[in-house]
Amino acid sequence: xxxxxxxxxxxxxxxxxxxxxxxxPRSGDLSVYWYQQSLDQGLQFLIQYYNGEERAKGNxxxxxxxxxxxxxxxxxxxxxLELGDSAxxxxxxxxxxxxxxxxxQFFGPGTRLTVL
Amino acid sequence: xAKTTQPPSMxxxxxxxxxxxxxxxxxxxxxxVYWYRQIHSQGPQYIIHGLKNNETNEMxxxxxxxxxxxxxxILPHATLRDTAVYYCIVRLSRAVGFGNEKLTFGTGTRLTxxx
Numbered sequence: 001x002x003x004x005x006x007x008x009x010x011x012x013x014x015x016x017x018x019x020x021x022x023x024x025p026r027s028g029d030l031s032v033y034w035y036q037q038s039l040d041q042g043l044q045f046l047i048q049y050y051n052g053e054e055r056a057k058g059n060x061x062x063x064x065x066x067x068x069x070x071x072x073x074x075x076x077x078x079x080x081l082e083l084g085d086s087a088x089x090x091x092x093x094x095x096x097x098x099x100x101x102x103x104x105q106f107f108g109p110g111t112r113l114t115v116l
Numbered sequence: 117x118a119k120t121t122q123p124p125s126m127x128x129x130x131x132x133x134x135x136x137x138x139x140x141x142x143x144x145x146x147x148x149v150y151w152y153r154q155i156h157s158q159g160p161q162y163i164i165h166g167l168k169n170n171e172t173n174e175m176x177x178x179x180x181x182x183x184x185x186x187x188x189x190i191l192p193h194a195t196l197r198d199t200a201v202y203y204c205i206v207r208l209s210r211a212v213g214f215g216n217e218k219l220t221f222g223t224g225t226r227l228t229x230x231x
Contacts, residue, residue, distance in 0.1 A: 002159060033218065043160070043203075043221035058218060090159050094217065105219060107159025 003027065004108035006091050012114045018079040021111045025072055025093030031055070032074040033094070033105060034066055038087035049074055081115045088112050117207040117220055118143040125226040134191040136225050138204030141185045148209045149180060151189045152219070155200040160221070163189065163202075165209075199229045 003026035013019055025032050034046040036059075045058035049068035060066075063081075068074040078085060089112075092105040121139040128134040140149065151163040164171055164178045166187075171178045177190040191198050203224040210217045 002161070004159070031217070035219075042223060043154075043219075045218040045220070048218065056216060056218060088157060092159070104162045104165075105160075105217075107161065110157065110159055112157075 002106040002108060004091060004093050004106050006089075006108035006111050008111060009109065010112050010114075012116065013081060014116055015081055015083060017081050017115075018077065019081065019113065021076040021078070021089050021091075021113075023074045023076070023091030023093075023108060025074070025091070026095070026106055029093035029095050029106070030072065031094040032068055032072070033092040034060075034074070034076050035090045035092065035107075036087050037090065037110075038084075043090075046076070078113070083115050086113055086115045117205075118147055120204045120206055120222055122202070122204055122222065122225045124223065125228070127228050127230055128191075128194045129230050130196060131193055134194040134198065134227060134229070136189040136191075136202050136204075136227060137186065138189070139186045140204070140206045143184050143206050146208060147206050149178065149187045150205040150207070150219070151176070151178065152203045152205065152221075153200040154203070154224075155197070160203065160219075167209075194227075194229045196229050196231065199227060201226050 005024045007022045030051045033048045037043045046060040047066050048056040052068050066076045088110045090110045092107045094105045150165040152160040154160045166178045180187045201224040
């Protein structure tokens, strides 16, 4: 158990719909990362938040957005869903420098999104 | 971040040492080698990282060649639970929060432990 929680575990929806994925980082971790894993693209970084502010963007579509709330949990919003958005979505969190284990990212169990 | 090359798949007998190679010939002097693994469809899990010295922790050992152009992850006594995809990632070690700490995953090595 990494300490990172994600809900829901599975999500099945239809094309054109909108969904929200939720992530709670490990206690005290300020940085949250979202990754997408699809069969054809592998694991890809989407976006990072640090203490409520967006810090980095990767290959995130304009139909996708995210935010990090004052309690540090994060949500990834996916809209106008297409079949190709079906994937595993992982959230990770990272602590500040401690004992040389800094930059280790702790991943949640993921949300499996199926778009029909 | 430097590019890495790993074999797509490997087998290892249970109880034996699993040695997973990684080539990173374009690594720069201040880039670290990180290893993560992903068991089935679970979230990736950090294993170990190093700069130039060999490293060991409770999970594995990391051997980095003197020229740092390649490394080997060693699982000393592989068990069936070590069956996973192993990713070698090379990048700078960055302070958290500056916006450049993303992990760039390649295709990894699918390690299968044979009973």
